[in-house]
Amino acid sequence: MLDYDDEARHYDATRGGEPRARAAAEAVERLLPQGPCTVLDIACGTGIVTGRLRRPERKVVGVDRSPGMLGLAARRLPGGVVRGDATALPFASGTVDAVVIVWLLHLLPDPAPVLTEAARVLRPGGVLITTVDKDAAYFTEDSDIAEVTADLRRAYAPRVPDRSAWVLDRAAELGLRTAGRTEFPGTGQGRSPRRWREAIEAGDITWCTHAPRDRVADVCRRLAALPDQDTARPDPMYRLIAGQKTTVRRRTAR
Secondary structure (H helix, E strand, O other), X not given: OOOHHHHHHHOOOOOOHHHHHHHHHHHHHHHOOOOOEEEEEEOXXXXXXXXXXXXXXXXXXXXXOOHHHHHHHHHHOOOXXXXXXXXXXXXXXXXXXXXXXXXXXXXXXXXXXXXHHHHHHEEEEEEEEEEEOOHHHHOOOOOHHHHHHHHHHHHHOOOOOOOHHHXXXXXXXXXXXXXXXXXXXXXXXXXXXXXXXXXXXXXXXXXXXXXXXXXXXXXXXXXXXXXXXXXXXXXXXXXXXXXXEOOOOOOOOO
C-alpha cells in the first residue's frame, strides 16, 4: 500500500483534483440523509470530498490514520478531523447518522472489519455509503481497452475486495438493507492505450503483477497496436451504494 503521508502533498493533483472531488461529493449528497445529522467520512484523505459535504445543519467529521493526509484535511475542515483507524473507530456505537467510505475498500485485503465498524457506529436508520467495483469502472463493454485486457482481468483479478455483490451481502449480514445506488464520473481519469501500457509495465496494475510475464507482454503488445495511442478513453464511471441500518441483524451460518 502507498505511503499516504508521502503521497499527501500531490495526492489531489494525481487523482482528478477538484473536478473529480466535486462529482464524488455530488453523488454522495444524493444518498445522504437530509436535515440535521452527523456524517463520518472514513479515510477522508485530504478532505477534498469531505469538505464539500458540510452544511449549516450537518456536522461532518473526517477520520484518517495518516497524519500527512489529516494535516491537509484540517485546512478544509477546521476542527472536524480525527486521527483513527477504520477498523477501530474512535466513536461510540450508534452515534452517527451516516458513514461515507470513498475509494478505500478496493485497497484492503479484507474490508469486512471496516464494514463492521461502520455498521457499529451507525444509529438505527443511519446510512452507510461506499464506493464499489472501482477497477471495473474503467472497462465499459464497448471499450477497446476492455477487450484487450479482458482475459487477463478475468484470470487474475477475480476477487476484488470491493465487489458490489460481496459488499451488499456483508452489509445485509450487519443489518443494512440496500437503500440506493448512484454513479459519478472520474473526471479526467480516462487513460489512453499508451498510459495503460506504461502503467502495466511499471507494475501499477494489480491484476498484471500476478500474471505470467508472457501474457502481460502480449497484452502490452496489443495495447501498443490500438489506434489513437495518446487519446484518452472515456472517463471511468464510479459506483456508490447505500445501505440503511435496520434494528434487526440477519444471522448467517458460519
